[in-house]
Amino acid sequence: MICLGFEGTAHTLGAGIVDENAKILANVMDQYKTEEGGIHPREAADHHVENMQKILKQALEEANLKMKDIDLISFSQGPGLGPCLRTVATAARALSATYSVPILGVNHCIAHIEIGRALTGAKDPITTYVSGANTQIIGYESGKYRVFGETIDTGLGNLLDMFMRELGYGFPGGPIISKMLEKGKYSYIELPYTVKGMDLAFSGLLTEAISRRGKVRDEDLIYSLTENAFSMVTEVTERALAHTGKKEVLLTGGVAASSYLRKMMEKMCEERGAKLFVPPVKVCVDNGAMIAWLGLVEHKSGIKMSLNDTIVKPNQRTDDIDVTWRV
Numbered sequence: 001m002i003c004l005g006f007e008g009t010a011h012t013l014g015a016g017i018v019d020e021n022a023k024i025l026a027n028v029m030d031q032y033k034t035e036e037g038g039i040h041p042r043e044a045a046d047h048h049v050e051n052m053q054k055i056l057k058q059a060l061e062e063a064n065l066k067m068k069d070i071d072l073i074s075f076s077q078g079p080g081l082g083p084c085l086r087t088v089a090t091a092a093r094a095l096s097a098t099y100s101v102p103i104l105g106v107n108h109c110i111a112h113i114e115i116g117r118a119l120t121g122a123k124d125p126i127t128t129y130v131s132g133a134n135t136q137i138i139g140y141e142s143g144k145y146r147v148f149g150e151t152i153d154t155g156l157g158n159l160l161d162m163f164m165r166e167l168g169y170g171f172p173g174g175p176i177i178s179k180m181l182e183k184g185k186y187s188y189i190e191l192p193y194t195v196k197g198m199d200l201a202f203s204g205l206l207t208e209a210i211s212r213r214g215k216v217r218d219e220d221l222i223y224s225l226t227e228n229a230f231s232m233v234t235e236v237t238e239r240a241l242a243h244t245g246k247k248e249v250l251l252t253g254g255v256a257a258s259s260y261l262r263k264m265m266e267k268m269c270e271e272r273g274a275k276l277f278v279p280p281v282k283v284c285v286d287n288g289a290m291i292a293w294l295g296l297v298e299h300k301s302g303i304k305m306s307l308n309d310t311i312v313k314p315n316q317r318t319d320d321i322d323v324t325w326r327v
Contacts, residue, residue, distance in 0.1 A: 074295025
């Protein structure tokens with residue numbers, strides 16, 4: 001069975017094709033970018049409309065398939081930016097109706113988890129999901145993916161991007177930070193470290209770091225902000241491991257590409273006798289292959305949708321979904 005999946009929750013438009021053995025046949029992406037500022041939802045949606053046919057064609061060519069070979073179509077139903085979600089949902093519905101192919105809307109966050117489990121071999125991990133808009137510590141318990149901790153303001157990736165834009169380094173900020181941290185040692189500057197129970201808050205850290213501009217070296221500020229933010233995420237992940245007794249951590253989302261974060265998480269896992277799993281970077285970032293894979297997983301478990309069920313859900317939560325494919 002072969003599934004075509006569309007990702008379109010925010011800046012990335014993706015089309016992925018996956019078979020039932022989790023073999024990725026195609027994974028094509030095109031990203032909306034701005035000269036300054038963050039994502040403009042309407043402009044991002046316009047980008048998706050303009051590039052939809054192109055990435056669909058590229059995905060089919062990469063997989064050496066035609067639409068008649070597709071057995072299932074899935075799309076990111078939520079959470080995400082409404083205009084972007086509606087764009088990919090409309091395309092998925094049109095293809096489903098035209099080619100008489102079943103359709104499924106799936107949860108973006110859970111798609112990150114399931115493609116990560118499939119490609120790394122992790123069985124029952126605590127998932128540390130860190131991306132631009134999302135920062136959640138997730139574990140499977142009693143038929144749901146439970147959120148044991150999460151950001152109460154902005155996502156980790158957005159924190160890094162906003163700070164680097166303030167310093168004039170451009171977007172995205174994460175890769176620039178990773179290269180800087182590999183170059184040498186920096187001086188730590190005390191900044192806010194806000195963990196509230198199992199939840200995280202990054203806005204105070206950002207505000208204070210911005211206020212110190214010009215008083216200390218930019219490099220030291222970048223290092224200190226990153227050190228605090230990553231340590232906060234690692235602490236809450238460790239608490240979730242202790243609470244659940246699980247022995248695996250799956251690190252995913254766009255920020256999982258950071259070697260600095262990986263090293264920090266790896267050290268924590270070693271000290272706790274747990275194992276760290278990190279999927280290939282191309283499926284850590286937002287992508288269509290993960291949407292296609294979750295569509296297949298859900299379809300095989302018996303989940304079906306009519307076109308009326310495919311309304312987008314911008315505020316859908318990870319723990320809204322009944323996980324019928326795990327026991």
